[in-house]
Amino acid sequence: MVGQSLFRYGLGIILIWLGIMKFKNSEALQIEQTMAQTVLFQWMLKYVTIYAFSQIIAWIQIVAGVLIMLKPVSASLSRWGGALAMVVFLAGILVFFTSGVVWQTGYGFPELSRAGHAFLKDFILFGAAAWCFSDSQ
Template sequence: MNSAIKKIFSVIALVLLRYGLGIALIWLGIMKFKNIEAEYLQDLLANTTIFKWILKYFTAYAFSQMIAWIQIVAGVLLLIHPFAPKVSRWGAVLAMLIFLPGIIVFFSSDVVWLTGYGFPELSRTGQILLKDFILFGVAAGCFSEFK
């Protein structure tokens, strides 16, 4: 492939990955302020042994709001990369911390499988959590500056 074309697509990919992740985090963070997100989170936490303890200390709505603010801050930090690349790396760290629990839940909970079918049939929750693998990878790429 022509090196100029390869360079153009590389730049497009890096821009879309970084800024797409930033926009997605802000968008998802804003959605977390809705009651329906808190209800979904309540069900997910209540049915996941490793994170069930959180509900002893926080209401689902309060926990959802904390996650919302972390997502929004992470997204903004990713978006300021041209002006403050070192500060922007903290957005990538926050993003990895946001997506890591989803990966843990994916491997440690039976709520990811469609009841009565098992592997490879994912439940709606499993389908939602599957994206965390890719988004964690994008965040790791942003942290490493895609080098």
């Protein structure tokens, strides 16, 4: 029971914290560098500024974190939070597999770059979000 609570509320705190970080210009610039090298997402840069996109991600993460932590109040809302979080972390996993920024320049697999280290967390966080989604029934 304690472990499950730590898992749920820890994920909520991580999402909120990462969301708040997305409001910083430095974070937006990091996102822009990654998106520019990711075929799945580079097209978006033509339609929305990187700062607007970063704020959209920020709000999605913050809302997902809050909803996940609302399970004692509403399991249904918590389930929606888990689903939003899964989408966020799935996007990170897709970037991991489709972008060249995750590998250390000149080395390739298995040498991860700093960006690669940052995206590696999305695998376990996706699992945590999936658990929160399934646990909120």
